[in-house]
Amino acid sequence: MxxxxxxxxxxxxxxxxxxxxxxxxxxxxxxxxxxxxxxxxxxxxxxxxxxxxxxxxxxxxxxxxxxxxxxxxxxxxxxxxxxxxxxxxxxxxxxxxxxxxxxxxxxxxxxxxxxxxxxxxxxxxxxxxxxxxxxxxxxxxxxxxxxxxxxxxxxxxxxxxxxxxxxxxxxxxxxxxxxxxxxxxxxxxxxxxxxxxxxxxxxxxxxPGGYTSPGEVTVEPDASTASYFLAAAAISPGRSVTVPGLGSDSAQGDLGFARVLADMGAAVDIQARSVTVTGPDRLRGVTADLHHLSDTMPTLAAIAPLATGPVRITNVANTRVKECDRLEACAAGLRALGVPVATGEDWIEIQPAQPTAARIETQRDHRIAMAFSVLDLRVPGAVELDDPGCVIKTCPGFHGLLADLVARWEKEPVS
CATH class of the missing domain: 3.65.10.10 (Enolpyruvate transferase domain)
Incomplete structure (x- = not known):
């Protein structure tokens, strides 16, 4: 772990x-x-x-x-x-x-x-x-x-x-x-x-009446950023990731992404101040309404080809007006990798497939870059990002954190 x-x-x-x-x-x-x-x-x-x-x-x-x-x-x-x-x-x-x-x-x-x-x-x-x-x-x-x-x-x-x-x-x-x-x-x-x-x-x-400082506040870990590392575990059979400091006590809705991974067959343990995901032999297909956790849509879309059945993500029209049209950016990236994809106004459906090598256009969107970097763990070298540095928007050290995770896994036996 x-x-x-x-x-x-x-x-x-x-x-x-x-x-x-x-x-x-x-x-x-x-x-x-x-x-x-x-x-x-x-x-x-x-x-x-x-x-x-x-x-x-x-x-x-x-x-x-x-x-x-x-x-x-x-x-x-x-x-x-x-x-x-x-x-x-x-x-x-x-x-x-x-x-x-x-x-x-x-x-x-x-x-x-x-x-x-x-x-x-x-x-x-x-x-x-x-x-x-x-x-x-x-x-x-x-x-x-x-x-x-x-x-x-x-x-x-x-x-x-x-x-x-x-x-x-x-x-x-x-x-x-x-x-x-x-x-x-x-x-x-x-x-x-x-x-x-x-x-x-x-x-x-x-x-009315304004605000009064509480003096000191500790910021929680970012649940949206955590989704990439939880997804990395979910697509890696027998491997586990724990994110300390983020759990059921949190108000961050994107922690709900862990529950989506559970629906797909991952083992998920959510404690008051931590969340752990362990990857199954293979993820199942799922239909997921991500209306209230739409920042995790690219994460789920990127790992979707590795599931045994179709993954359909619904109610995410608002992702079209983020840093880019994320729904179409995900579809374009997956198609470049040879993955069958269909889209509608507020949904995307991805079929199981073995991705092939391709260059992914991130459109300067940090979430597109981080999501497709996770997919590269299962198809090493297949994913090339046109702008890996765009992750500075929310997680400047992302690529180092992901590389460190893989290095630690390589030193541990698979559970």
Missing amino acids: ADVVVPGSKSETNRLLVLAAAADGRTVLHRPLVADDTEACARALAALGYDIDITSSERWTVTGRPEGPAATEASVNTRDGATGARFLPGLTAAGHGVYHFDASEQMRRRPITPLLDALRTIGADIEGGTLPYTLRANGLAGGRLVVDAGVSSQYLTALLLAGPLTRTGLTLHVTQLVSAPYIDITLKLMRLFGARVERAGDVFRIE
Whole structure:
């Protein structure tokens, strides 16, 4: 059995950065994710005038400013990061000043207009409907909003995070929601910072009053990143992987990927603070609805050819508006490897096959690169990535971690 120490959660790290910036007091984040997305969010906060120290890889510190950004005018670039691009406008709009937001070409193509429209409704003055745009901040009034989070749960998270910073509070009625477990993460962390937020079905009520720092917070391992190492075990008969620090106590929905592997025949043991997967002789085919854990869709799609029957992944239309059209990127990569694939608007079905050598176009998407790297474990040398370095977005050390896992397995007898 091999333990894999997975880097910190991107979802937690970026939410915590925003909360710490808004809170009264100084916050220390232990084991934050140190990667391009989180560094982009941290540096954006620094550009806004927040006192933030990310020089240590083990602990980041943020001194909050409940009154809003210290800079009265700033240019903010969130690079490829969708969480930073979507979470920071609400924080900024609650302050006072003029702020120019931009991001990479990849992020400019991703949707943000519904969020900007929602912020306008509660008092933000925003010139432009897509990145780049200019925000003239003079506080947020609050009120009632109808929110469609069917494309991205990050719209809802952004508004929830802004709620305590409004003058009168915020009531949100949600009509559609994808990746719902990410909202559980948001609510858990908001309450950790003293927010008063209630949920009644599809209605969220957030009281005004701001945030108070809890002092110190330890970031959980990233469940989405863990999926690649759990999948590596699942396709390796008799081999096991344990991810410490991530288990049933976690609010991260992508831990549910381990249960999908169990449905396919892997032995799965989920404890309060760990998850272990052991590979069977061969995985079974499965139909899996990944609507609420869609970041794991590429992981499952990449290992699907090794199953004994078809693997059908459903309800993942939102994966078409991620860093790339992930559904089509997975289909194209599998077809290049000689795997029969069919797709629809919100589904992909992969047939059992022996992959042949091919070059995979990652489209600068970290999840495509990491998913197909796992498949290469069973067909060594068959998978060549056009851009292996794109993993820096969420797991800069990914290729080293995977190589180290294989090296340790080679020294151990198969169970």
